[in-house]
Amino acid sequence: TSFIHRFIPSATGNSSRTLLLLHGTGGTENDLLDLGRLLDPNASLLSPRGKVLENGMSRYFRRLAEGIFDIADLTRRTYELSDFVEAASIAYDFDLRQVIAVGFSNGANIAASMLLLRPHMLSAAALLHPMVPFVPDTLPDLRNKPVFIGAGLADPLVPISETERLVQLLQRAGATISLHQHNGGHVISHEEVREARSWLRQFA
Ligand code: MLT
Numbered sequence: 001t002s003f004i005h006r007f008i009p010s011a012t013g014n015s016s017r018t019l020l021l022l023h024g025t026g027g028t029e030n031d032l033l034d035l036g037r038l039l040d041p042n043a044s045l046l047s048p049r050g051k052v053l054e055n056g057m058s059r060y061f062r063r064l065a066e067g068i069f070d071i072a073d074l075t076r077r078t079y080e081l082s083d084f085v086e087a088a089s090i091a092y093d094f095d096l097r098q099v100i101a102v103g104f105s106n107g108a109n110i111a112a113s114m115l116l117l118r119p120h121m122l123s124a125a126a127l128l129h130p131m132v133p134f135v136p137d138t139l140p141d142l143r144n145k146p147v148f149i150g151a152g153l154a155d156p157l158v159p160i161s162e163t164e165r166l167v168q169l170l171q172r173a174g175a176t177i178s179l180h181q182h183n184g185g186h187v188i189s190h191e192e193v194r195e196a197r198s199w200l201r202q203f204a
C-alpha cells in the first residue's frame with residue numbers, strides 16, 4: 001500500500017482539512033500541488049503518484065482501452081489507495097474525517113470510485129473531468145457529501161451524456177452535486193478553478 005507521494009502539511013497550521021490530489025494519466029505527484037494550494041491555501045496536501053504504468057505513463061488503475069476500464073483492477077486499487085490514505089493519516093497525523101479528493105481525469109475517476117466503494121474515506125470530492133468509473137450493484141450513502149464536477153462541453157473523451165450519467169448516479173446515492181461546465185475540452189479552466197475554490201469555501 002505504499003505510494004510515491006508528497007505530503008505538505010497545512011501552511012498555516014489552522015486547518016485540519018487535507019486535500020487528496022490525484023493527477024491525470026501521465027502525471028506525477030507534483031502536478032496538482034499548485035492547484036491544491038490555489039483551491040485551499042490552508043489545507044494539508046497529500047499527493048500520491050499512480051502506480052500503474054501505461055506506455056511509461058502513470059495512472060491509478062488499468063484500462064483496456066480509452067474509457068474502458070479494468071474493473072477488477074480499479075476495485076483493487078481503489079481499496080489500496082484508501083488504505084494508503086488511512087496509513088498516511090497516522091504517519092502525518094491528519095484528520096481522516098476531513099479528507100477531500102481533488103482529481104483530474106484518471107485521478108477524478110479513481111476518486112469517483114472511492115466515493116462508490118469507500119464513501120467514508122472522503123468528506124467531499126472535486127472531480128475535474130471525470131467519467132462513470134463503474135455502476136455499483138448497491139449504491140453507497142453519499143448524503144451530506146458535496147461533490148463538485150467540472151466538465152468540458154467539447155471534451156472528446158467525456159461526452160455530455162457521460163457527465164450526466166455520473167451526476168445522476170451520484171445524486172441517486174444522495175450526493176449534493178455542483179456542476180460546472182465550460183465550453184472547452186478535457187482541460188481545467190481558470191473559471192473552473194475559481195468555482196471549485198468557492199465551492200470548497202462554502203463548507204470550510
Ligand atoms: C481514464 O483512463 O481514467 C480516462 O480515460 C481518463 C484518462 O485518460 O486519464
